[in-house]
Structure formats: C-alpha cells, structure tokens
Amino acid sequence: MALAKICGLSTPETVxxxxxGGAAYLGFNFFEKSPRHVTPQAAARLAAxxxxxxxxxxxxxxxxxxxxxxxxxTLRPDFVxxxxxxxxxxxxxxxxxxxxxxxxxxxxxxxxxxxxLAEFEAVADHLMLDTKAPPGADRPGGHGxxxxxxxxxxxxxxxPWFLAGGLDPWNVTEAVRLSGAPIVxxxxxxxRGAGLKDPALIEAFLRAAARx
Numbered sequence: 001m002a003l004a005k006i007c008g009l010s011t012p013e014t015v016x017x018x019x020x021g022g023a024a025y026l027g028f029n030f031f032e033k034s035p036r037h038v039t040p041q042a043a044a045r046l047a048a049x050x051x052x053x054x055x056x057x058x059x060x061x062x063x064x065x066x067x068x069x070x071x072x073x074t075l076r077p078d079f080v081x082x083x084x085x086x087x088x089x090x091x092x093x094x095x096x097x098x099x100x101x102x103x104x105x106x107x108x109x110x111x112x113x114x115x116x117l118a119e120f121e122a123v124a125d126h127l128m129l130d131t132k133a134p135p136g137a138d139r140p141g142g143h144g145x146x147x148x149x150x151x152x153x154x155x156x157x158x159x160p161w162f163l164a165g166g167l168d169p170w171n172v173t174e175a176v177r178l179s180g181a182p183i184v185x186x187x188x189x190x191x192r193g194a195g196l197k198d199p200a201l202i203e204a205f206l207r208a209a210a211r212x
Contacts, residue, residue: 005027088123128163130185164187190205
C-alpha cells in the first residue's frame with residue numbers, strides 16, 4: 001500500500017474527495033503560472049476540513065521570503081514543497097522561516113539526475129522525484145509525463161520519498177511496483193482539463209494506490 005498526495009487542489013469538492021478517499025497529503029499550489037494556482041487565503045479555507053486528517057502541503061517554486069511568510073501565517077502548512085532551483089541552504093532556510101517540514105523536488109530524466117539526491121538528503125524532510133520538464137516549459141511540473149520508474153527500484157533513500165510525474169489511476173499500481181515508491185503524488189492525472197480536478201478520478205487513484 002502506497003501513501004498518496006493529491007496535488008493542486010482548488011475546490012471544496014475535490015478536497016472532500018481526497019479526504020474521503022484516504023489521501024495522506026493534500027497539496028495547494030502557489031506558483032502563479034500554474035493552472036492550479038490558489039492564493040494563501042483560498043488555500044487556508046480549502047484546507048480547513050483537512051486539518052488533523054491529512055498533511056497540508058504548500059507547493060512553491062523558488063518562493064520569496066514574502067511568500068513563505070504569507071503561507072506560514074495564513075495556511076500554516078505541515079510541509080513546504082520546493083519545486084524550483086533551491087539550494088540545500090535555501091531548503092534549510094525555508095524550514096526556518098515557515099516552521100514547516102520540507103519536501104525538495106528533484107527533476108529526473110536519467111540515472112545521473114539521481115546523484116543530486118545526496119546533497120538534499122541532509123536538509124530536506126522528504127524528497128520528491130518528478131519528471132524533468134520538457135524544453136520550453138513555463139513550469140517545472142504538472143505536465144503528465146513519466147520518467148523511467150525502474151531507475152529508483154532497489155535504491156536506498158535516507159528520507160521518505162514521493163514518486164511524481166505522469167501518474168494516473170490506471171498506472172499507479174504498476175508505477176509503485178516498478179519504482180518501489182512508498183508515496184505517490186498526482187496532479188494532472190486526476191483532471192478532466194487543465195487545473196480541473198475530477199472527484200471520481202481522485203477516488204479511483206486513491207483506490208489504486210491503496211492496492212499497490
């Protein structure tokens with residue numbers, strides 16, 4: 001059984017579907033170029049029913065100090081997800097500024113990209129392996145593309161880690177089998193359109209992850 005994170009939530013109905021399906025993590029996206037973007041105030045309202053039931057994650061890309069303060073004061077997340085070019089020092093600083101745990105995202109295309117894990121394992125609470133964005137992309141994730149899941153199979157990780165990129169209700173069970181991932185993350189794979197989460201797809205994804 002893999003734990004699951006539903007990322008990019010933006011409506012009460014989809015938050016409810018994620019909670020009812022047993023999601024362990026709920027993600028709220030603060031990157032303005034994303035179709036899943038919400039404000040800290042909206043995220044705080046959406047996350048209220050999840051408090052104490054699932055871990056609340058603030059998804060950011062190279063966040064400013066101002067944004068980190070606003071997120072910390074308004075949303076009070078359990079984790080801040082860092083999806084940009086943050087250095088290990090910046091990961092540590094984000095934790096200090098927010099009082100939250102950190103999830104550092106590593107973009108993966110080949111085995112060589114996994115070498116970057118070592119520099120973040122000492123500072124991040126969790127790691128996330130996501131598919132490297134295609135050339136010319138205006139955002140680092142949420143493209144619905146997978147990397148070679150077998151790259152991670154049998155590897156020892158010093159931190160809990162998420163598998164992300166191209167997951168959906170139909171492939172997540174196989175993805176866990178091939179990768180060995182303990183936690184899976186989905187965003188576009190449970191949408192009926194860009195940024196439009198589908199409660200039925202959320203529920204199907206969570207059922208499949210629970211069987212993995």
